[in-house]
Amino acid sequence: MSELIKKQVNDAKALMEKAVDHTDNELLKIRAGKANPAMLDDITVDYYGTPTPLSQVGNVNTPDARTIVVQPWEKSLLNPIEKAIKDANLGVNPTNDGTIIRINVPPLTEERRRDLVKKAKGEVESGKIAIRNIRKDANEKIKKLKSEGVSEDEIKTGEAEIQKLTDSYIAKCDVLSEAKEKDIMTV
Numbered sequence: 001m002s003e004l005i006k007k008q009v010n011d012a013k014a015l016m017e018k019a020v021d022h023t024d025n026e027l028l029k030i031r032a033g034k035a036n037p038a039m040l041d042d043i044t045v046d047y048y049g050t051p052t053p054l055s056q057v058g059n060v061n062t063p064d065a066r067t068i069v070v071q072p073w074e075k076s077l078l079n080p081i082e083k084a085i086k087d088a089n090l091g092v093n094p095t096n097d098g099t100i101i102r103i104n105v106p107p108l109t110e111e112r113r114r115d116l117v118k119k120a121k122g123e124v125e126s127g128k129i130a131i132r133n134i135r136k137d138a139n140e141k142i143k144k145l146k147s148e149g150v151s152e153d154e155i156k157t158g159e160a161e162i163q164k165l166t167d168s169y170i171a172k173c174d175v176l177s178e179a180k181e182k183d184i185m186t187v
Helices: 002-030 075-087 112-149 150-186
Strands: 044-047 050-053 056-065 066-072 093-097 100-104
Touching: 002 112, 002 150, 044 075, 066 075, 075 093, 075 100, 112 150
Parallel strands: none
Antiparallel strands: 044 050, 056 066, 066 100, 093 100
């Protein structure tokens, strides 16, 4: 296989790895009945007029499986943090005791679990689509190498290599999906 094709294969591999990592991070944000600080990753707090990620204005911990505790670094941020958590529409109710904010994560109903499984499958499907788009772009780049003197056989070999990568990364997405579904459906 020529160096030009190897470069395209390696580039595609790196992009597919990023797509799987992104899918994994998106799945972490879907709650599975257990308290997880990653549930609050997307929340931004109005910090003196600037939208700031929650993790940059306080500590987020899970003392037990059903509770998340947010301890702001400034007491003046208690109300803005509480408001931001309520506005995030996570299905949880924060309670402010004057020094920290406690969030009790309620157990999931069967119907809510099914909805979360659908959402997780949607995220995984988005990851698979990203991987397929990377495959398409890599194959187009490999075909363009014909004008640079790369033989037909090398182009076919490169496309086959890209397909193998695609299959393996889609399989990784399926494994993530099954693990998340099992996690969500476990009572």
